Amino acid sequence: MWDVGGIRAVTVWSSRLLKRGLVAVMPGFIGPDMGFLLKPWAAFKKFTDKEIEVIAQKLSKKREKKKEKKDPLIRCSSCKNVITSVESVISVAGQHRHTFKNPAGIYYEIGCFSSAKGCFNMGEPTLEYTWFPGYTWCYSVCSKCFIHLGWFYQSNGSHFYGLILNRLTSAVSR
Template identity: 60%
Template sequence: MLQQSDAGIMDEVIQREEADDKIKKEKRKLLCKFCLNEITSEDYGIAVHGAHSHTFMNPRGIVFRIGCFLNAQGCFSIGKPTAEYTWFPGYTWNHVICSNCLNHLGWYYQSGGSSFYGLILDQLTEK
């Protein structure tokens, strides 16, 4: 039978485990696989059109598996936004590159007040 002091200890153990899980999740950074620059965190992963990851083929026949992220502080967008060949109807896009090594990492999508990064998952590595 648990005594009141035992219940308090159990509550403390559960709180510590929850805090440890939160810290582990927060530490899961995604880095550019070419230069190890920190690009984003799994914490910024979002679902767009019902899923976080999507697989698309561009007009040249190249297949990309991308993940959708609300923020990607380690890259920046280049070029003029376009709606041509968009994979997300209603969104314009432009390329994003690593802010350190300048390798192509994906696309930045915008529609009105909504925006997200579609990052090529094969171009990222986990820390």
């Protein structure tokens, strides 16, 4: 605060409307030059802060709902590459989760998925030792670290992935 010819000048700081405004003030009197703005400005500022808070709460709730709706990603447990999503979970032969034993005696618990964009399919499709009658299979590996994640099954235009659940993070069940 400083004196200007007997009138005190006050710098009013505002982060929203006015960066710097000079208000002429005499003892007990706010001059007509800017004083008329102070009361409406205070009311506007309070209203705006409250309104901004309400809008922020609404946006926060919308973000939370989107997060709930957003399908969590399912990743390779070895390298964390995105393999598929919960949205791709399907049932084959009446269930999503299956347990099978291969000819070498190794048990696998697999989950069925309609797509697995993070997989790379390799090998010639074969009907030999198939776990799903009528479906040929080939190996599916992670497209980043090439670890064996499961198998790609196909038959007459339909297809799905049987992925080894303990080699995925966020493995799901139905």
